[in-house]
Amino acid sequence: TLNGVLKIDLKALKLDTTQVQIQIDYIKNADKLLNISDNKIEINPVKRNLIICFKPNENPSLLNNIYYDYTLINSDNDTISFQYRSKNNLFNVDYIPPDNYIFEIKAYKNGILQDKSSFEILVPYTFGENPFIWLLGLILVLIVLSIFLFYRNEHFKKLAIKERKLTETEKEKEELKVQTIVNAFNPHFINNSLHWIQSRYNDDPDTVKMISRLSYNIYDIFKKTRSGQAIHSLEEELKILENYIEIQKLRFGDSFSFILPEKEIIEKYKDLKLIVMQLQIHVENAIEHGIRNRMESSFVKLDIIEKEEYIIISVTDDGVGRKKAKEIGSRGTQSGIKMLKQLYTIFNNNPNNQLKISSYYQDEIFEKNGIRFGTKLIIQIPKNFIFEIM
Incomplete structure (x- = not known):
């Protein structure tokens, strides 16, 4: 060391x-x-x-x-x-x-x-992180939400029941209105027809034929109105119209002709739904206020065509025209037209009918020697129109 x-x-x-x-x-x-x-x-x-x-x-x-x-x-x-x-x-x-x-x-x-x-x-x-607290809070929220939804649902159920009752009441009122309007067709049709029977009554075959046709129409219309039926087919409407025209021909003779669509067209649209007497009322107006007031009148024509979403039915006459008829005081009460318009309004109120049924006139569609005359009534019926009261 x-x-x-x-x-x-x-x-x-x-x-x-x-x-x-x-x-x-x-x-x-x-x-x-x-x-x-x-x-x-x-x-x-x-x-x-x-x-x-x-x-x-x-x-x-x-x-x-x-x-x-x-x-x-x-x-x-x-x-x-x-x-x-x-x-x-x-x-x-x-x-x-x-x-x-x-x-x-x-x-x-x-x-x-x-x-x-x-x-x-x-x-x-x-406290805020505790899963149990969150779970408990979620359960409470769900309970409160369930109670809220339950009472909300009950509230809406009561409102729905109340609204349904109101709707049913309105529907009953509308159905009653339809029944009243359709029933009103009875005297409208019968009074006009009986007027001609009174002027023709005697012992001849024409009168017997006229009474037979009239009896069919009266029975058919009474049967429908008693059951509240406001709608029938084009085929049924044309049967009533044919009887009516034959009665009028006995009255006017061969001074005018009634022109129907071709048989193929009628066959195609025979099941088309119409309001009872929807065409008969317009044809009657054409004869009473148009044809009857013009010496040279010669026809009433019924046409049926399709145009886009509609079936279009027209009634054309070469009568005096609506303007002249009004001037000479030949318009009648227009009760048939008013009843049809009321029924249009009722059926158009169905929310399922996006397209509406309607009608309008074209006036003075012909001219001769500087004088205008004639009328065309046009009815537009949507192809999928629902004749139901909602």
Whole structure:
């Protein structure tokens, strides 16, 4: 040693076999020290930072030969944080989510496990984070919503019942109105027809034929009006119209002709729905107020055509015309036309009928020697029109 040399006998050295035990130095959360109780700690639910400092209980030989493994495991057994063979004896995390964790520490010396320690870390939910609170809140919201929807549904049910009753009342009123209007056709038709019977009554075959045709029309119309039937087919309407025309021909002779569409057209549209006497009333007006007041009149013509979404029926005559008829006081009461318009309005009120039934006139459609005359009545019936009261 005089020469500054130290001699070490390696054989005399002994391996450090001192047993090391892990000791928790301190645990800090939210700037407060925590103590382990029942092998667990609970940290502040708002401030979730955590510092854990640990050390060996003693290591008299060498203080720098201790290594640590530490692991943080959540309740699903997932490793959240892990450190392997580190001399760092400080676990520091700024934020830990709400859950129950296990913190485990292992101490090694000379590559040999010396000790291990673990404890539970409880990180509670705040009130707003608690799933049970959210579930309870959701249940309460659903209950309140269910109660609201129940009473709302009951309210609308009552309104619907009230509205249905009002609708049924309105429907009954409309049906009664239809019944009244259709019933009014009876005297309108019979009075006009009987007038001609009175002027023709005697013992001749023509009178018998006229009475037979009139009887058919009276029976058919009475049968429909008694049952409240306001609608029938074109085929049925033409039968009434044919009888009416034959009666009028006995009255006027061959002074005018009634021109029907071709048989193919009639066959095609025979099932077309019409209001009872819808055509008969217009043909009657053409004869009474047009043909009868013009000496040179010669025809009444019925046409049926299709145009886009409509079936169009027209009644054309070469009579005196509506303007002249009004001037000479030959317009009648127009009761038949008024009743038809009322029925149009009632059936057009059906919300399922997007297109409406309507009628209009074209006046003074002919000219001769500077004099205008003639009338054309046009009825537009939508192809899918529904004759129902809603």
